[in-house]
């Protein structure tokens with residue numbers, strides 16, 4: 001059942017047929033300052049109507065319209081009177097349903113191509129007659145459906161763009177949403193503004209205002225707890241909720257003893273001192289390290305840390321409730337869930353996007369604690385979360401901070417996690433961060449950190465032979481953490497980091513640079 005999003009302004013709906021680019025389409029529309037919502041391909045027409053959308057986009061997808069299990073639309077959507085843009089598979093599906101002909105071709109047309117625009121149409125308004133485009137399709141339309149005309153062609157296809165201007169139905173065989181179609185954004189803008197008549201009312205200012213009102217309504221006089229990790233999502237959620245409900249929000253910051261240098265201090269400074277958020281700081285270092293004693297297996301480490309977090313958090317909420325003078329009821333748990341976690345993924349065999357898993361974040365909290373959820377960021381993409389954070393006055397050091405795994409330094413210490421090994425890794429990591437920042441590289445990469453290996457090697461220091469630990473540097477670039485490559489950092493910078501670590505961190509005599517990409521390696525070492 002499709003959920004009707006609460007946003008009151010202009011909105012477009014994207015029906016997802018399993019394309020790896022569906023979320024890219026949604027983001028392109030949001031960049032036009034118009035709200036977009038992704039729904040399953042088989043969402044009934046009457047539900048689509050209820051969303052109040054001003055237009056529908058049919059995404060691409062890996063299937064062939066004639067295949068037995070091909071995802072189909074509710075044909076009634078073509079009678080809603082709404083503009084429709086079909087992209088790739090979406091265009092073929094529309095053609096197929098409206099009386100055109102689609103032919104299966106064994107050879108996929110994949111890669112760059114040139115589009116020749118024949119007829120002016122709203123979709124190509126203010127665009128040149130010849131455009132670079134990106135193709136990725138097997139089947140193609142070979143006969144136009146009734147009412148349609150060809151608007152643009154490529155060398156391989158007379159129907160690369162088609163339109164039924166009267167019904168406002170458009171089809172594109174190529175992908176306007178990808179960066180390889182350089183003027184694609186303008187094609188999408190034309191559909192959004194000219195064809196659908198959307199207004200630019202999706203701004204982070206309007207989002208903040210509307211979300212605050214909704215949260216106040218949802219929460220009433222109750223109290224909300226939020227596990228603040230210092231990461232971007234929980235930090236922005238905290239700042240937003242604090243704006244909405246002030247002291248009805250209490251943040252719990254658990255120091256699991258596996259944090260980076262200064263992390264606890266930064267969170268306390270920003271949220272406690274600057275924002276005056278009610279902040280409960282729990283130092284659970286001993287609890288976590290006791291549980292981790294002698295554990296070297298990565299999966300066991302992760303499980304232990306996840307479970308212990310739930311217990312510590314639960315204890316903290318119980319304590320808060322007991323202590324609270326006016327017996328505040330903590331009935332709500334806030335989480336920094338984002339839109340990509342919410343989208344119901346369409347799993348169609350052969351589609352790599354369907355296999356991509358979302359990451360192992362702390363789950364299980366609400367189920368165990370019987371708390372209702374508040375998820376103020378569930379409509380947002382990551383870049384939008386950052387904009388909201390900046391508008392709410394959070395500093396760059398939080399808004400643009402690199403991702404940090406929930407199990408923290410434990411998965412960057414291969415082998416046993418002890419206080420001494422934590423000290424070594426923390427000191428080495430602090431040098432990596434400070435040199436990356438000083439050289440302006442920190443914000444240009446996805447992640448940059450140190451890993452402590454379970455390897456000792458021989459060295460010399462002065463006249464002495466040493467037998468000490470090895471640090472690996474992991475510095476990667478990535479768009480979303482799903483794939484990554486090592487960064488070609490200048491040798492001088494690598495040299496400086498290495499020298500400083502070996503000179504300043506007691507217990508290290510060797511530094512290596514990890515030059516593996518993901519896949520087949522992962523970003524973290526455990």
Ligand code: XMP
Nearest residue numbers: 359360361403404405406407481522523524
């Ligand atoms: P991998 O190591 O799987 O990491 O290539 C991909 C991205 O996910 C981050 N990561 C985590 N994030 N909880 C998180 O919130 C975790 O348990 C976790 N493990 C890995 C990792 O830092 C990288 O950005």
